[in-house]
Amino acid sequence: MKTKTVYCLSGLLLGLLTACQPSDSNLKNQNVALQLQQKALNSTLGYDLVESLTVEVGPRLPGTDKDIQAVNWAVNKLQSLGFDKVYREPVQVPVWHRGQAHAAVTSPYTQSLVITALGGSVATPEEGITADIVRFNSLADLKQAAPESVEGKIVFIDHKTERHQDGHGYGKTAPGRSQGAAAAAQKGAVAIVIRSIGTDSDRLAHTGMMRYQEGIKPIPAAAMSNPDADLINNMLKRSDKVTLQLFLSPESQGTATSYNVIAEVTGSSKPEEIVLIGAHLDSWDEGTGAIDDGAGVGIVTAAAKLIQDLPQKPARTIRVVLYAAEEIGLVGGKAYAKAHQHELHNHYIAAESDFGAGRIYQLDWNVNEAAVNALQQLTVEMADIGVMPGNNEASGGPDVSMLPALGVPVASLRQDGRDYFDWHHTPNDTLDKIDPAALAQNVAAYAQFAWLMAQSEIILRPVAEKQSQ
Incomplete structure (x- = not known):
């Protein structure tokens, strides 16, 4: 395994970040991140999950029978993958028939x-x-x-x-x-x-x-x-x-109960602190919801599964959230923020995959400005798979976009979306639009990101005010 120059953070002192020689623990964390990267690139799990969702469930408009099928699919799939915790939280959603x-x-x-x-x-x-x-x-x-x-x-x-x-x-x-x-x-x-x-x-x-x-x-x-x-x-x-x-x-048909579906890899030393990686489970009813957002479901689930299978648990808890009813107004994201308001102070960082399956080319943040350089140094190895340092203007993704205003740092793993709007929200949103190799690169990036954030000692708060408004 090759080892590049890595950096560690000695602390936040008078607003300055000081680089230091890597400790044994930091070298170990970087090596684990590289192992996750290689395992992800050689795995088909992310693609297999999207195939399963689009074939066995298909379109899943919020509040429909297919929506509940997707919830049951997600619970069963997450349990079969062996996550430490799998549960669902109810969300009230409007029902609309096309x-x-x-x-x-x-x-x-x-x-x-x-x-x-x-x-x-x-x-x-x-x-x-x-x-x-x-x-x-x-x-x-x-x-x-x-x-x-x-x-x-x-x-x-x-x-x-x-x-x-x-x-x-x-x-x-x-x-x-x-x-x-x-x-x-x-x-x-x-x-x-x-x-x-x-x-x-x-x-x-x-x-x-x-x-x-x-x-x-x-x-x-x-x-x-x-x-x-x-x-x-x-x-x-x-x-x-x-x-x-x-x-x-079309016809509006009142409201129904859907669910945010959640899985966790329990942290070893800081289990109360959370690194959230999410996607949305619902889709429009015209296609099979492959790129929007079956791809995201496959990416974050497969990334967390790789961490779940490590011989050592991450320090912080990795929480996978498959949100309900994103398409009709971020309903699941808003419900999650409300239901978890008591623990948002323990959310270390959050990110959502919801822009198809194009390769990730840049990692942006929305954190305390003083932390950005250290984060870029911490994630420098992601350049191996084409993920370059970005800016401090991330939204985190639709369902986590409200979290910075509530004090939660977020990141955006930017995907190449040049062809995304050729297919999104149409009958053409189908599995054949996904390149398995590109999807595996996404899984690798999310696995590295989640692991490094779970191990990080960098202070990310308070979120810069200019980004949270």
Whole structure:
């Protein structure tokens, strides 16, 4: 086993971090981290878990029978893997049924379109809605429009999602999906259809959650495939009046009980302190939930299993949290933060895998600024698998994003997401989109990260205020 230069932290003194020669314990921890790395790269466990989840359960929309099947699958799988503790915690979730979705241009050229209802949408009348389209480049343009230009029409937000390694193009277009219906309804629109929030050119529509605004009558909301959005644009070049017929039959069905599923590797000397690695168990109902977020489930579970199987236990407890109902508003993440508020002070650090299965290329933190250099030195060996030092601006992932404001340090293991939005939230979210070797690299990174954090003596708190707001 090769040994590189490693560093240790002598302490936090007058806000300065001092490097020192490695102790025997630090050398041992680094060697164990490298052993975990190699075992992960040679293991198929992460991929096998995703395959099992997508084949034996498949799509798992919160509050449905499939959701409970996924919970039972997770409990049984975690128990069979031999974790020290496996348990579940109830979470109340809203239940929404997708129903049918159809759309067609009726004038000036008759054409059928591929659409899907946005999560939480209300239905059209049984006879559907037929109205002229009014097009906007973005949500911002819609908000600035005169109400008389929108009233009685179907709003079409035509905002293309840019392709980026870190996925930040999604952040630019997603507000149109989440806020567009409320903005359109406020100006008198009868419905809204958005260009899919995706980077693909497939004739498939991307679903995703949207929100209504209290006091404004809700209107039906849908997404159309990117090729169909292009089709509408080409029609608008030929005629300033394009009429759309829209039919949606979704239905809200009250609430149901789902569960956060949790497994633990009990710490040996600091069992009350927690290193949390998580993913979300639910998925949208269009695909089989392989990249969003079956991949994350497989990654963090396999990483923790490798640590569970070590001859020596980590100092801190490794806690795997498979969150409920992330897709419909971080419901499981919020429930976890509330249920565990009494012990959040004992959470050393948290991280979530929820960006597919692309290789991890960077490790970011959200910790006390004085700790960043020491953390980068501690995790320097992760460069062996392409994980380079990052910044101190991590969110940690969706379900842990609220924890920094509660004082909990977080990390983001950044995945290459250039193709993630080609498939996410569509029927194309299936197992064949996952490269087993890339998934194994993720498992290796999470195993190293979790082990090193469980052994670390670096003081991570208080979280920098600028990152927690």
